C-alpha cells in the first residue's frame with residue numbers, strides 16, 4: 001500500500017523530517033504517536049502534498065506509484081485521504097455539492113462516468129446511515145458553524161463517501177472528547193477491510209483502545225524511533241515518552 005523510504009523534508013529551510021522509513025501493507029492500521037513538535041503533522045502534510053513543505057530526500061511509493069511526483073489532487077483521487085486537524089469551513093457550498101464534486105472527480109480519474117443524481121443520493125443515504133450523520137447536517141454548508149463533534153462526524157462521512165485506500169487521520173492534541181473519539185473509531189473500524197489501510201496519528205491511548213492498530217510507531221525529532229505492537233500505546237500512557245527520547249538521543253547523538 002505505502003512505502004516511505006528515507007524521507008527528509010524541510011519547512012522554511014528547517015529540517016523537520018530526518019529520514020522516515022515506514023511500510024504500511026494492505027489491511028493494516030498503523031498508529032503514530034510522539035511528543036508535540038516531533039513532525040507527525042508534517043509527515044501527513046508531506047504525504048498529501050502540502051506545498052509549504054519541501055521534500056529534500058527520499059522516496060514514497062503509494063500503490064505502486066511514485067507519490068511525490070503526483071499532484072495533491074491526484075493523490076486524493078488515487079485513494080489517499082487526509083483528515084484535517086483544523087477543518088476548513090466553506091460557506092455557501094453545501095455538503096451535497098461538495099461531495100458530488102469530490103466523488104465525480106475521483107470517478108473521472110478512474111475512467112468512470114459521473115454518478116447520476118439518483119445514484120449519488122442513494123450513496124449519500126447509505127454512507128450517512130453508516131456514520132450516523134444527521135440529514136440536516138449534510139444540507140448545511142461545509143463545516144460552517146459545526147461543533148467539534150459535528151466536524152469529526154462530517155469528516156468521517158467524507159471518508160466513507162470517498163472510500164479511500166489509505167486514510168491518514170491526524171488528531172488534535174486537545175478538544176477531542178470521548179464521543180468524538182467514538183465517532184472516529186467507529187468510522188475507521190466500519191470502513192476497514194483487508195484491502196484498505198489507515199494511519200492514525202494521535203496522543204490518545206484511549207482512541208487506540210477503540211481502533212486497535214496492528215503497529216504503533218513513535219515519531220520523535222523527525223525520526224521513527226520505536227515501532228512495536230499495540231501494547232506500546234499502553235506503555236506510553238503509563239511511562240510517558242522520556243525513556244524513548246533518552247534512548248533516541250543517545251542513538252542519534254543529540
Ligand SMILES: Nc1ncnc2c1ncn2[C@@H]1O[C@H](COP(=O)(O)OP(=O)(O)O)[C@@H](O)[C@H]1O
Nearest residue numbers: 011012014016035036037038039040041042043
Ligand atoms: N510554518 C512553520 N515554520 C517553521 N517551523 C514550523 C512550521 N510549521 C511547523 N514547524 C515546526 O515543525 C516541527 C514539527 O511540527 P509538527 O509536524 O506540527 O509536529 P507534531 O504534529 O508532531 O506536533 C515543530 O518544531 C514546528 O515548530
Ligand SMILES: [Mg+2]
Nearest residue numbers: 040041042170
Ligand atoms: Mg500535529
